[in-house]
Amino acid sequence: MKSSAKTDSAAAPSETKKNGKALVVYFSASGNTAKVAGTLASAIGADIRELKPAQPYTSHDLDYNSPGTRATVEQKDDAARPQLAGAIGDLNQYDTIYIGYPIWWGIAPRIIYTFVEAADLSGKKVVPFCTSGGGGMGASGESLAAAARGRGNWVHGQEFSAGASASQLKAWAEKL
Numbered sequence: 001m002k003s004s005a006k007t008d009s010a011a012a013p014s015e016t017k018k019n020g021k022a023l024v025v026y027f028s029a030s031g032n033t034a035k036v037a038g039t040l041a042s043a044i045g046a047d048i049r050e051l052k053p054a055q056p057y058t059s060h061d062l063d064y065n066s067p068g069t070r071a072t073v074e075q076k077d078d079a080a081r082p083q084l085a086g087a088i089g090d091l092n093q094y095d096t097i098y099i100g101y102p103i104w105w106g107i108a109p110r111i112i113y114t115f116v117e118a119a120d121l122s123g124k125k126v127v128p129f130c131t132s133g134g135g136g137m138g139a140s141g142e143s144l145a146a147a148a149r150g151r152g153n154w155v156h157g158q159e160f161s162a163g164a165s166a167s168q169l170k171a172w173a174e175k176l
């Protein structure tokens with residue numbers, strides 16, 4: 001008993017033992033979420049993957065003050081699923097998937113729905129996180145969990161500022 005416990009702890013550092021191998025996937029239009037994702041991945045030793053839209057968003061697309069612009073039209077359309085530029089990639093090796101995004105019109109950008117519907121999240125812990133202009137997470141994670149149709153063990157997640165520190169993000173990840 002004693003020797004097998006020793007072998008386990010030698011094989012895996014504490015956060016790896018708790019959450020397994022982790023991947024941080026994120027979408028970021030203006031860099032804030034990218035900063036948090038990068039700090040988080042390096043703080044916890046996770047892999048990182050950016051979700052890129054097949055058709056990049058221009059600054060006009062992102063102008064939420066004009067009703068007909070792309071991001072606003074997509075966000076108001078429950079069925080909008082903007083295409084990803086590349087394949088989802090293999091998620092088999094990961095036990096925990098962090099999903100980072102900016103809040104757009106109170107929820108995650110529709111491209112995140114494209115990801116959660118296409119990715120096989122079964123059996124994985126899924127942890128949403130966001131940046132926002134002050135609105136916070138809201139029910140954005142719960143809405144994504146519903147889109148994943150029962151795949152993944154979703155936790156509520158958290159909002160961070162772009163300048164969130166490595167120690168703040170690590171402490172949060174360790175408590176999940």
Ligand SMILES: Cc1cc2nc3c(=O)[nH]c(=O)nc-3n(C[C@H](O)[C@H](O)[C@H](O)COP(=O)(O)O)c2cc1C
Pocket residue numbers: 027028029030031032033034062063064071072101102103104105106107131132133134135136
């Ligand atoms: C189309 C659009 C809609 C937005 N809607 C909201 C919103 O509903 N609530 C909010 O707090 N911030 C909103 N924001 C602000 C972003 O969430 C915030 O600037 C975020 O940090 C951007 O992240 P990024 O730099 O990773 O793209 C919106 C921004 C855009 C471009």
